[in-house]
Amino acid sequence: MSVEWLKRWPGLCRDEPLSRHSQYGIGGPADFFLSVNDVGALPELVARSTVSGVAVTVLGAGSNALILDGGVRGLALRVTDKRMSVGDGEVTVAAGAMLPRAALDLARHGMAGMEWGIGVPGSCGASVWGNAGAFGGGVATSLISCEVVAPDGTTRTMTADDCAFGYRDSRLKRDLLGHIVLSGRFAVARDEVSVVRARTAAVQAERKRTQPYGVRSLGSTFKNPPDDFAGRLIEAAGLGGRVHGGAQISPKHANFILNVDHATAVDVLALVELARDEVASRFGTVLEREIVILGEPAELAAGLRSGP
């Protein structure tokens, strides 16, 4: 792996603690870290990384990714472009824009269609990647197309059909691994400001009523199995409120695992495994993880850090 060119890249940080880039406050260091606001530079950065064997991990707002305690080898990058531009019946949202902010701004201007975004405290790029959605709406129902950059540095437009969205799933998670979303184009329509605002407020109120609020979490730990709810099953297994180290299964919504006291990724994973095992053995349902795991366990990382 040749990294001399990367070390000269403007703004490059070494050994950046990724807990700083995670809403969960958990995660070891990245060998190399870049905040990328100028997405025009991404194709070259990504292509050069691929050619020189530098692994690239893209971070969003860290509201769905558990970054392991050993951190990330190679380059972790975060797209910080937050621009939003409204056109005729559509809005283009840059990858780094937060969806709740976009939903609020659109509501203030009487643009309907993205009210669900207030319930997804993540970035646009990651939300397209994972087909995020909340309270009846979501990426799959609103997205017209997105711009992506492939590991070889080529950019292209993908329509919603190209993305083949499923439940918290898209082609970007499967056969297009390593593609980075640069922006999304979403359908919106004019409506009364008061009406759109009322809908965003309703989504927000429902979220506050049903989910732990103001505490560190990654949202739903597991996907809901067909015709049931992961939270209901974990609660029924008697695990609501269970603590391991600094992590706790939320007593309010058992599908949320909270960082209540300087939790490590190991603490969180212990509760993930406990919930999966207990639900499987009691009810015969195998829960599928919704949260994403990035990086390496601490014990592995020591031998793998990129040299000076």
Ligand SMILES: Cc1cc2nc3c(=O)[nH]c(=O)nc-3n(C[C@H](O)[C@H](O)[C@H](O)COP(=O)(O)OP(=O)(O)OC[C@H]3O[C@@H](n4cnc5c(N)ncnc54)[C@H](O)[C@@H]3O)c2cc1C
């Ligand atoms: C309190 C709470 C409530 C939540 N409620 C919901 C909900 O109702 N519905 C829902 O769907 N989610 C919900 N989530 C989960 C989360 O907000 C979404 O999954 C969101 O889309 C993640 O965005 P992020 O920027 O935080 O992604 P991150 O956690 O930073 O990253 C998630 C994944 O996306 C990848 N990624 C990041 N940026 C890009 C990019 N530009 N291109 C390609 N891949 C990228 C990362 O590599 C990682 O694999 C909730 C989370 C919390 C904390």
